[in-house]
Amino acid sequence: MDRIPILKMGPFLLVTIQVDMHDRLAMMLQEDLTGRIAAGGATGVLIDISSLEMVDSFIGRMLGEIAGMSRILGAETVVVGMQPSVAITLVELGLSLKGVRTALNVERGMELLRASVDESEATYGGPGSQR
Amino acid sequence: MAAQAHNAERLPIRAQEDVVLIRQTVRDFAKQLGMSLVDQTKIVTAASEIARNTLIYGGGGWVRIEVLESNPRRGVRLIFEDQGPGIPDIERALQDGFTTGNGLGxxxxxxxxxxxxxxxxxxxxxxxxxxxxxxKL
Incomplete structure (x- = not known):
């Protein structure tokens, strides 16, 4: 596979990582995602890693960078579905994924994203405000 | 009794794709040994880190993956080798956050x-x- 597909669903971008990524593929995903956010004005990104059997420091760093870059571009990122064995290993590796919001599954991740969109509309005046 | 190694496999580390193949091969070894999912994930993740280091800092190299028997214990042993510049200060290189590249250290x-x-x-x-x-615990 040359690229990880990115799906658009309303204001959100959805990514399901289903392959064991080499580093260049992970970097391409990061570039593709930030490009799509900038071009399409997405307000949320959901990354499903339930198929990933391993997250090492490189993939962990990529997830953190995607979250950071998306935030600057106005989108929240939620990483969902991390396997317990992956979480245990990540912590022992020394990576806490600080700054990355996580949720147990896709459903909860979507709830988080919807809630953060509502919140920012209430704060800054989105379509539902009086401005 | 000295430890005995068998089922060895030797793989090259020349490109990023090789790191992925090493992860998968180490996973197969750990699975065959009957390791728990957490233990499998730990050794696979460690393999991924060192394989990447061998590629980036060592300029590529080889890994030998083998089953190790030291009665009554069994385990997976990984030996990574490169002919790169070497690590001048190993203690420092082992510290979290220390990197000469652009990784997390x-x-x-x-x-x-x-x-x-x-x-x-x-x-x-x-x-x-x-x-x-x-x-294997």
Whole structure:
């Protein structure tokens, strides 16, 4: 596979990582995602890693960078579905994924994203405000 | 009784795709040994970190993956070798956050934490050999 597909669903971008990524593929995903956010004005990104059997420091760093870059571009990122064995290993590796919001599954991740969109509309005046 | 190694497999580390193949091969070894999912994930993650280091800092090299028997224990042993510039200060390289590249500096220290036994032999200008063992608990 040359690229990880990115799906658009309303204001959100959805990514399901289903392959064991080499580093260049992970970097391409990061570039593709930030490009799509900038071009399409997405307000949320959901990354499903339930198929990933391993997250090492490189993939962990990529997830953190995607979250950071998306935030600057106005989108929240939620990483969902991390396997317990992956979480245990990540912590022992020394990576806490600080700054990355996580949720147990896709459903909860979507709830988080919807809630953060509502919140920012209430704060800054989105379509539902009086401005 | 001395430890005996068998079922060895030797794989090259020349490109990023090789790192993925190494992860998968180490996973197969750990699975065949009947390791728990957490233990499998730990040794695979350690392998990924060291394989990447071998590629980036060592200029590529080889890994030998084998089953190790030291009665009554069994485990997976990984031996990474490169002919790169070597690691001048191993203690410093093992510290979290230390990197000469643009990574997070968690690779060596993290891989050591994820292994039961961990050894680095490095000579400046000659290369580096890193040995990891994870025993089946």
């Amino acid at each position: 968690l690779g060596l220290g993290g891989a050591r934490r994820l292994s039961n036994e961990f050894e680095i032999v490095s000579r400046p200008g000659e290369g580096t050999r890193i040995t990891l063992i994870r025993w």
